[in-house]
Amino acid sequence: MGSEALRAYKSLLRATRTTFDGDTLMLRESAAEIRKKFEENRNVTSAADLTRLLDEAREASHFISNMIVQAKLTDRGGYEVKPGKDHAGATLEVPSEALLKNSAS
Numbered sequence: 001m002g003s004e005a006l007r008a009y010k011s012l013l014r015a016t017r018t019t020f021d022g023d024t025l026m027l028r029e030s031a032a033e034i035r036k037k038f039e040e041n042r043n044v045t046s047a048a049d050l051t052r053l054l055d056e057a058r059e060a061s062h063f064i065s066n067m068i069v070q071a072k073l074t075d076r077g078g079y080e081v082k083p084g085k086d087h088a089g090a091t092l093e094v095p096s097e098a099l100l101k102n103s104a105s
Contacts, residue, residue, distance in 0.1 A: 003049075004067035009038055015064040017082060 012034045020026035041053055071079040 004054055005038070005057075008054050008061070009034065011061045012057055012064070015061045019068050020065050020070060022072075026070070 013031060016027060016030040016034070021031060041049075043051055044053060069081050069083045071081045074080050
């Protein structure tokens with residue numbers, strides 16, 4: 001199971017690097033959170049728990065890659081979203097202006 005855990009870990013890091021490309025804060029924070037979660041579960045030995053945790057990691061990687069699109073602030077003060085081919089068929093949920101302003105500060 002160790003090699004599966006390593007694959008899941010790397011897959012999550014790859015998903016965040018792609019999704020948050022250019023956003024140093026999100027890259028740093030997401031990598032720290034992923035590492036923290038894997039460290040918290042380092043000593044799990046139950047096959048059922050390991051299977052559940054690996055499934056959760058795979059689901060998180062898929063969610064990050066396919067369901068999150070990062071909006072970028074434009075020079076005109078608006079936000080631009082460029083979904084990739086992984087996002088085909090997904091619906092766009094636009095956050096409120098208040099949420100966007102809070103996240104920019």
